[in-house]
Amino acid sequence: MKYLLEQYCVSLTNSVIYIKISVLVLFISFSLRLNAQKISSQVFNGWGSSIHLNRETFDGSVGESGVTTLKAGGYIITQGFLQPIDLKLPCGEIQLKAFPNPVVSEMRIYAEGCDVKISAVKAYDLFGKLVYEGEPLENNVDFSSVGVGVYMVRALDEEEKVLGVIKVVKTTI
Known part of the structure; x- marks a missing residue:
């Protein structure tokens, strides 16, 4: 009987430790505001253009910071972030x-x-x-x-x- 009681206490202690560690991990995760699936890129464009062909529109700019080139077969695709920024500044009372x-x-x-x-x-x-x-x-x-x-x-x-x-x-x- 004493052995069962000791095993129960050890099991209970391990459960309490597990709960404390889980709460600590959750607290740290939320306090650091971990965002697993977020991509954020901004480009200040000095010049850009759009080309309309058939039903497709292709946008381009000078100053794209994140550019990747992909090659497959005889095709080459260069892609990058194009994020226009609205520079409307907040103003005072009108x-x-x-x-x-x-x-x-x-x-x-x-x-x-x-x-x-x-x-x-x-x-x-x-x-x-x-x-x-x-x-x-x-x-x-x-x-x-x-x-x-x-x-x-x-x-x-x-x-x-x-x-x-x-x-x-x-x-x-």
């Missing part, structure tokens, strides 16, 4: 400016604080009804078709994202 305000027929609208282009303008009356929608031509907005009143004007970028809202007064004088 402020809309519109003048003249009050407007009689035409106003100019600008977005300051960021390098963005206003691609659409929407004007709403104070009840939330859309009364004007258009694209500014060189930042000019034709407000002649809008009646006299107070409007909330939204400026949107190319992605239909609201850049800001400004209060505009339409008058006849």
Whole structure:
């Protein structure tokens, strides 16, 4: 009986050690953020081009850092990473400016604080009804078709994202 009890204690001790080691390995793996299947490559391209043949597109650039050449039979394939990088930098708060305000027929609208282009303008009356929608031509907005009143004007970028809202007064004088 004593022998069985000693064997049980040894087995229990080994199980506890195994569990502790397993927990330690898991903790180290997650704390180091091990990513087994991740390939990441970026290239800053100074020049590149695309060639369209039939239904295929071939992209190339100067400065590909990861290049491999494969040879099989009479064929040679050179491949590399081509990862375009969008260099849109985050910007601060965007402020809309519109003048003249009050407007009689035409106003100019600008977005300051960021390098963005206003691609659409929407004007709403104070009840939330859309009364004007258009694209500014060189930042000019034709407000002649809008009646006299107070409007909330939204400026949107190319992605239909609201850049800001400004209060505009339409008058006849």
